[in-house]
Amino acid sequence: MKEIIFLNTIRKVLSNTEYLGDDCANLKELGIAVTQDTLVENVHFSMKYCNAYQLGYKAIVVNLSDLFAAGAKPEYISISLSLPPDTTEDFIHDFYKATDELAKKYDFKVIGGDITGSEKIVISICAIGKTKNRNISSRAFAKEGYTVIVTGEHGSSSAGLELLQSGKFNEKFINAHLMPEISSEFSEEISTKTSKPYAMADSSDGLADALFKIAESSNVTICVDFDKIPYEKDLEQFDYKKKILFGGEDYKLVASVDKTELEKISSNLYTIIGTVEKKESCPLKIKTKDKIIKIKDLENTFNHFKGD
Amino acid sequence: MKEIIFLNTIRKVLSNTEYLGDDCANLKELGIAVTQDTLVENVHFSMKYCNAYQLGYKAIVVNLSDLFAAGAKPEYISISLSLPPDTTEDFIHDFYKATDELAKKYDFKVIGGDITGSEKIVISICAIGKTKNRNISSRAFAKEGYTVIVTGEHGSSSAGLELLQSGKFNEKFINAHLMPEISSEFSEEISTKTSKPYAMADSSDGLADALFKIAESSNVTICVDFDKIPYEKDLEQFDYKKKILFGGEDYKLVASVDKTELEKISSNLYTIIGTVEKKESCPLKIKTKDKIIKIKDLENTFNHFKGD
Known part of the structure; x- marks a missing residue:
């Protein structure tokens, strides 16, 4: 698996690797856990099998799941969307409709991110959870x-x-x-x-x-x-x-x-x-x-x- | 500009938009500012014109620059790389060499992120800066x-x-x-x-x-x-x-x-x-x-x- 080789290379190059290892980084000093996951069209999902609402739902819960695995409470989510030129307003509407429903259900806030062009859809989400007064896993x-x-x-x-x-x-x-x-x-x-x-x-x-x-x-x-x-x-x-x-x-x-x-x-x-x-x-x-x-x-x- | 139309759609759909607007989200409650930027191959950069070291350098400073524009001090950086199958260990080594040098120069820590497959290189970085005892811009x-x-x-x-x-x-x-x-x-x-x-x-x-x-x-x-x-x-x-x-x-x-x-x-x-x-x-x-x-x-x- 190339990913494992690459992760070993990263560990060798970086002078400080204390925050690597778990799916979430536990930043004790700030009382938060942070995770980031990227979904790439035709690698992690296909628009043949899902609609924009379902894609938004999954992209968010994948990250919430990492925070829940740490034992953290989701608080803030940043969403970066890379989108092909033919992306419609309806796509954005439905993607964010799912996001908004999850934000209400799990009580987190959307804090931005960016929108850029790309050939295929790429969704990168960074989620921040609170760890204060919680027993955090590793x-x-x-x-x-x-x-x-x-x-x-x-x-x-x-x-x-x-x-x-x-x-x-x-x-x-x-x-x-x-x-x-x-x-x-x-x-x-x-x-x-x-x-x-x-x-x-x-x-x-x-x-x-x-x-x-x-x-x-x-x-x-x-x-x-x-x-x-x-x-x-x-x-x-x-x-x-x-x-x-x-x-x-x-x-x-x-x-x-x-x-x-x-x-x-x-x-x-x-x-x-x-x-x-x-x-x-x-x-x-x-x-x-x-x-x-x-x-x-x-x-x-x-x-x-x-x-x- | 489609990006502006999309951002308006997002504002309409989300129930809570208080954190949108600036390049960094200023999370006062946690004493941090957060930014996320994505670079897509052949949209934001071309490997014809740069090497992996230069790409790593630029991907990081683009995000540091957002934190500096807020007046925040860079503290933590999460890096998500989506990479084509022909990516070499040298690419990873050089990309992270630049990251490590910048981490030393600007005193931040790399807290993970993920590596996934993709047709083109996509780099999404989330940077967290401290805002405590600082006058933060808007x-x-x-x-x-x-x-x-x-x-x-x-x-x-x-x-x-x-x-x-x-x-x-x-x-x-x-x-x-x-x-x-x-x-x-x-x-x-x-x-x-x-x-x-x-x-x-x-x-x-x-x-x-x-x-x-x-x-x-x-x-x-x-x-x-x-x-x-x-x-x-x-x-x-x-x-x-x-x-x-x-x-x-x-x-x-x-x-x-x-x-x-x-x-x-x-x-x-x-x-x-x-x-x-x-x-x-x-x-x-x-x-x-x-x-x-x-x-x-x-x-x-x-x-x-x-x-x-």
Whole structure:
């Protein structure tokens, strides 16, 4: 993966790398967490499959999800749009209609950004959340004995994308892909009711990826019981195990939390799927009915689940 | 201009527009100013004319310049890169080499961002500056009787771009375009030594554009003496009047300041070019040797200066 090589190069070149590592930068001195995500047309989305309202919705929640993964409360959002010459006023109207509705729902303010020309649509959003009086997560905070939980259901977004690409329709899955529900309530509770360190990430790049990154950053092994991972029953029509673990873009939360701390959080907001163990040769172990799959390297893991 | 139509649409759709208007959003509650700028390949830059180091340099200073125009002190920078598949490690190395040098020079930290794929290079940077104990500008703060000043020389960047596009060479102008010097010292002094409101903007879209926007936002007319605007003598080989007023990308500061307040600032850091007057029928008047040009509309003003 070129991205990893590039990130290593960046770490080598920069004199100060203390703020790199998590999806959000936790700027303690200012009491804020900051995240920035960019969506590029035909890489992250296609206007064949969504409208401007759905695009605006997704571009915003992708960033809110990063703040929620940190345990921060969204406060300000800056939006930079690069747009082709044929962009219409209706596009802008609908994109910002979604933005405004989310601003009301999650209580944040839009603080500007810019509009520039470009061949393809590029949306770059910077989101700022408050961290004051909150317990803020880090990928590196998982500890042996911690409980591993997820919010929501997994794999639906990937099924939605497959349906869109094949011209089929199923509202549930397509909505999960185009307008994912994010886990603000769990984030609010864990960051305001707990006090011990916890590790949290969102499942933007897939559930296995989030678990893997937490385990690697925390120097532990995470052991997950596959059968405990919640998913929509109809997903079994698809290559569902792969979608649940590697699908991506569900934007649900994945956390490793102290057991007693977890009890402070409303139990309807999460599902326990595993535990944090002492570091073994692999960062991630997934138990299925008849075997334990050890994941050493995410890239080559797909095959383990084919026809499993 | 479509951008203006789009910005009006955004203002209509959003329920809360209090943070829109200036290049930086001034978040008083957090003691920070935030700006975001995006550069798109073949729209804002071409790899035919610059290398990765120069691109990194410019992408960063464009954002620092917005913070300096607010009177804020740069503290944190988030960088989102969208890169074509053929991007090399050397590109990343050189881009971040420039970033790191600027981080040391201007004392800010890089707090992350992301790397994604794309057909063309897109760089979106979000910069956060501190505003605590500083007098922060707004475009709307110019008042009748204020003195109008600029920092640095004007028009050189546009000459540099013309040279690059025509395959000619002149280090002075080309450097002014690829690696513009920004006005941190003036920004530091005006924001820490003065206490009355002042209007400031950078000349990213041209000197006339910055003056025009300040005048319109402040509901005044700005009167400028063209002969007082500093420029590099060799610029006279070009269509220099046009370049000075409308060239853009010089990233110098333009301010309207109370006269007594201005005296607190080191006089070598700025040049007085005009005054703020009561609002007339046009936001901007430019005096040349033999006439006064009234600018009501930036789009149609170029012609006044042709062969003048």
